[in-house]
Amino acid sequence: MADAPKPPKCAIQTRGLNLWYGDFQALFDVDFDVPAGRVTGLIGPSGCGKSTLLRSVNRIVERLGYVRTTGTIDVLGNDIFGANVELLQVRKQIGMVFQRPNPLPLSIRDNVLFGLRTHGSSTGTGADHKSKPTKAEEAQIVEQSLRTVLLWDKVKDRLGEPAIRLSLEEQQKLCIARLLPVKPRVLLMDEPCSALDPDGTAAVEELIWSLKGDYTILIVTHNMAQARRATEECAFMLHGRLVEHTETAKMFVSPKNQSTADYIEGRYG
Amino acid sequence: MQHEDVRDFHWYVDKAMASLVFLGGISAIVFIIGIFLFITREGFAFITQSMDIREFFFDPAWRPTSDSNPTYGAFALIAGTASITGLAVLLSIPFSLGAAIYIAEFAEGRTREILKILIELLAAIPSVVWGFIGLSIMNPLIIDMFDVPVGLNILNAGVILALMAAPIMTTIAEDALKAVPDRYREAAEALGATRWQVTLKIVLPAAKHGLMAAVLLGVGRGFGETMAVLMASGHSINVPDGLFDSVRALTATIAAELGETAVGSEHYQALFTLGILLFAVTFIINLTADLVMRGIKRS
Numbered sequence: 344m345a346d347a348p349k350p351p352k353c354a355i356q357t358r359g360l361n362l363w364y365g366d367f368q369a370l371f372d373v374d375f376d377v378p379a380g381r382v383t384g385l386i387g388p389s390g391c392g393k394s395t396l397l398r399s400v401n402r403i404v405e406r407l408g409y410v411r412t413t414g415t416i417d418v419l420g421n422d423i424f425g426a427n428v429e430l431l432q433v434r435k436q437i438g439m440v441f442q443r444p445n446p447l448p449l450s451i452r453d454n455v456l457f458g459l460r461t462h463g464s465s466t467g468t469g470a471d472h473k474s475k476p477t478k479a480e481e482a483q484i485v486e487q488s489l490r491t492v493l494l495w496d497k498v499k500d501r502l503g504e505p506a507i508r509l510s511l512e513e514q515q516k517l518c519i520a521r522l523l524p525v526k527p528r529v530l531l532m533d534e535p536c537s538a539l540d541p542d543g544t545a546a547v548e549e550l551i552w553s554l555k556g557d558y559t560i561l562i563v564t565h566n567m568a569q570a571r572r573a574t575e576e577c578a579f580m581l582h583g584r585l586v587e588h589t590e591t592a593k594m595f596v597s598p599k600n601q602s603t604a605d606y607i608e609g610r611y612g
Numbered sequence: 613m614q615h616e617d618v619r620d621f622h623w624y625v626d627k628a629m630a631s632l633v634f635l636g637g638i639s640a641i642v643f644i645i646g647i648f649l650f651i652t653r654e655g656f657a658f659i660t661q662s663m664d665i666r667e668f669f670f671d672p673a674w675r676p677t678s679d680s681n682p683t684y685g686a687f688a689l690i691a692g693t694a695s696i697t698g699l700a701v702l703l704s705i706p707f708s709l710g711a712a713i714y715i716a717e718f719a720e721g722r723t724r725e726i727l728k729i730l731i732e733l734l735a736a737i738p739s740v741v742w743g744f745i746g747l748s749i750m751n752p753l754i755i756d757m758f759d760v761p762v763g764l765n766i767l768n769a770g771v772i773l774a775l776m777a778a779p780i781m782t783t784i785a786e787d788a789l790k791a792v793p794d795r796y797r798e799a800a801e802a803l804g805a806t807r808w809q810v811t812l813k814i815v816l817p818a819a820k821h822g823l824m825a826a827v828l829l830g831v832g833r834g835f836g837e838t839m840a841v842l843m844a845s846g847h848s849i850n851v852p853d854g855l856f857d858s859v860r861a862l863t864a865t866i867a868a869e870l871g872e873t874a875v876g877s878e879h880y881q882a883l884f885t886l887g888i889l890l891f892a893v894t895f896i897i898n899l900t901a902d903l904v905m906r907g908i909k910r911s
Contacts, residue, residue: 403802408720434804441802445795448818457813458803521803 353417354379354529354559355400360414362395364407369395371583373414379528382551382560384574384591386567388612392583393563397531400561401437402430419528435462438522440532444514446506446521451498454506454517455485459524484524492520492550512543516550530554532562536569548573567607571595579603651891655884658684662878663885672851674860676869676879684882686889688849692766692859695852696841697834699770704778704830709823711778712785717811728786735779739839746772746844760856764846767855772844773834781830788822789815821907828901832894838863862886 355377362370369392377383385393398404400416402423416423423433435458446454459476476484485502489495494516498509506517515535522530532551536544551560551573564570570577571591578588579600587594587603598604606612663684671685715727750771751763758767792815800810816823838861846858847868866883873880 401802403798406798406801431804431806434802439802441795441799443795445799447796447799447814449814457800457805461800461803461805461809461813518799525804 352379353377354419355561356417357396357399358415358417360396360399360416361412362392362399362404363411365409369583370399373583373585375578375585375588377559377561378576379559380556381575382555382562382573384570384577385561385563385580386565386570386577386606387580387586388606389565391580393580394533395583396580396585397533397561397563400529400531401434401439403434403439431462435525436527437529437531438519438525438527440515440518440522440530440535442534443538444511444518446509446514446517449506450503451506451509451517452485452502455488455521455524456481457521459484462525488520488523489517491523491554492516493546494520510543512539512546515539515543515547519547519550519554527558529559529561532560534563534565537565544569567609579606581606648891651884651887655881655888658878658881658885659888663882668885672849674849674865676873676882682878684878684885686862686886688851689860689862689865689886690889691851692845692849693835693841693861693863695766695859696769696773696845696861697831699766699855700773700777700834701827701831703770703774704781705827707774708778708781708785708826708830711782712789712823712826713811713816715782716786716789717807717815731779731782734775735783737776739776739837740843742772742776742840743843746840750844754856758856762846762856762858764844765856765858766845766852769841769845769859769861770855772840773837776837776840777830777833780833781826784826784829785819785823788819788826791822792818821904825901825905828897828904832897832901835897836863836890836894838867842867862890866890 353376355375357373357375360370360373360375361368373392373396375396385397387393395404399412400418400423404410405412412424418433418437421428421433423430447457449457459481486495486499489498494513497513498504498517506514509517515538519530519535535551536547539547548569551562554560555575562574564573574591576589577591577594579586579594579598579602581602587598587600589599594603595607598607667683667685669690670687671683672688672691673683673685674689675681675683711727711731715724715731719727746768747764750768754760754763754765754768796814796818797810800814801807805813841861842864845861845864847860847864848858849860850857852859866886869879870883873883
C-alpha cells in the first residue's frame with residue numbers, strides 16, 4: 344500500500360470545499376493544493392477559517408457534531424469523504440499537532456506507542472503488520488521516533504515518567520514524535536509554537552524544517568515572521584476564502600492581492 | 613488629608629451580608645459537631661458501663677427487650693447492613709459506570725440532556741416509595757421467580773438499594789469523566805483511536821480517582837439508607853447465608869425501636885451506640901471519597 348508507483352504531486356487537494364458550523368459558514372469554495380513533501384503555511388487573521396481548513400483535512404473538525412461539509416478533499420489521492428474510505432485509516436496517514444501541547448496522560452513511552460498500539464489490531468491492509476510488535480521492536484520504534492524529534496538524549500532515562508512532567512517545548516516535540524510510528528505521510532500543525540517561548544519555537548521550527556521532504560507539512564500560523572522563516576509555500580485566507588497561494592518568498596515580496604499585501608504589512612489582523 | 617467616613621448604607625449592608633453568609637458557611641461544621649456530641653452523649657454511658665465489646669461485635673443475639681437477660685449483640689445487624697449494601701454496590705457499579713460512560717462519552721445533544729434530567733429525577737424519588745416498590749412489587753415477583761417463601765430479603769433490599777444508589781454514582785462518575793480535559797480525547801482521536809479506545813485507554817484511567825469516589829459515595833448512601841431497607845429486607849434478626857434470607861439493618865433497627873424505648877434506658881443507649889457506629893463508618897467512607905477526589909486535583 345505504501346509503495347505506490349509514484350506519489351501524487353499533491354498530497355492534499357480540496358475542490359469546492361464549503362463548511363458550516365450550524366448556520367455559520369466558515370469556508371467558501373476553497374480550492375487548495377498542497378504539494379507533497381513541502382512545508383506549506385496557512386496564514387490569515389483570526390476567524391478567517393485557516394484552522395477550520397486544517398482540521399477538515401483529517402475530519403477532526405467533525406467532533407463538534409454540528410458541522411456540515413460540501414465539496415471534496417483528496418488526501419494522497421483518496422477522497423476522505425468517500426464511502427469506502429475508513430476514517431481511522433485516513434487519520435493514520437495524517438498526523439496532527441495541536442496549538443497547546445496535548446500529550447496523553449500516559450508515560451513518555453506509551454505516548455509514542457499509542458498510535459501504533461491503536462492501529463495494531465486494525466491494520467488489515469498492511470502486509471507488513473503480521474503480528475504485534477515485540478518489546479524490542481517497540482523499544483527501537485520509541486528510540487527512533489524520539490531521535491527524529493531530537494528528544495531522545497533528554498528523555499532516554501525516564502521513558503516511564505508521565506509525559507506531563509516535560510517542559511512545554513519537550514511536550515510539543517513528543518506530540519510530533521508520537522505521530523511518526525504509524526508512518527503518516529502528512530503532518531497537520533495548528534499553530535504548533537504558539538504556547539512556546541522563543542527558544543522552544545526555534546527548536547520546533549528547526550524540527551519542522553528537518554522533517555520536510557519525508558513528510559508533507561501543512562502549518563497554520565499567526566506569526567508572520569514564522570511563516571516567512573519556516574515555510575516554502577504560503578496560502579493566505581480571509582473571511583473563509585483562499586485568497587492567494589504561492590511561494591513564500593514571492594508572497595512576502597510581491598503579493599498579488601491587495602488584501603494579502605495589507606495583511607502582510609500589518610495594516611489589519 | 614482627612615479620611616472620609618466610608619460607613620454608608622452599602623458598607624453596612626456589605627458587613628451584615630458577610631456575617632450572614634459566614635454563619636451559613638460555618639453552620640455545617642457546627643451541626644456536624646453538634647450531632648456527633650449528641651449521639652455520643654446519649655450512647656456513651658452504654659459504651660463505658662454496660663457494653664461488652666466482644667458481645668456487641670460478634671454476638672448475633674440482639675435481645676434488648678428480654679426481661680431476664682437482655683443482650684446487645686449487633687453482629688447480625690452489621691451482617692445485614694453489609695450484605696445488603698454489598699449486593700447493592702455490586703449490582704449498581706456496572707449500571708452506573710455504563711450510564712456515566714454513555715452520557716459522558718457517547719450520547720449527544722438532546723439524548724444526553726434528557727438522560728441527565730431523568731437520572732437526577734430518579735435520585736429524587738423518596739425512599740419510602742422505593743420501600744413500597746420493594747414491598748408490593750419486588751416481594752411477589754421474587755416469590756414467583758425463585759419459588760421462595762418470603763420475598764422480603766437481601767435480594768429485594770439489595771436491588772432496591774442499587775436502584776437508589778445508581779443515580780448518585782452515575783452523576784458523580786459522569787462528572788469525573790467530564791473533568792478529563794477534552795484535548796486528551798482530541799489528541800487520541802486524531803491519532804486514529806475509536807471512541808471506545810479513547811474511553812478505555814485514556815478517559816477511564818484519567819478519571820479513575822473520581823470513579824472510585826463515586827463508588828464510595830454510593831456505598832455511603834446504601835449504608836445509611838433506612839426506610840427502603842426497613843421495608844424491603846424482611847427486618848428479621850438473622851446472620852444470612854444466602855440471598856433469600858431476611859435480614860435486619862443497623863439503620864432499620866434504630867428507626868423501628870427508638871420510639872419504643874424509655875429515654876436514658878440501656879436499650880435507648882444501645883441504639884445510640886449503633887448510631888455512633890453508623891456515623892463513624894459513613895464519616896470514614898465520605899472522608900475517604902473526599903480524599904480520593906482531592907488526590908486527582910493535586911496530580
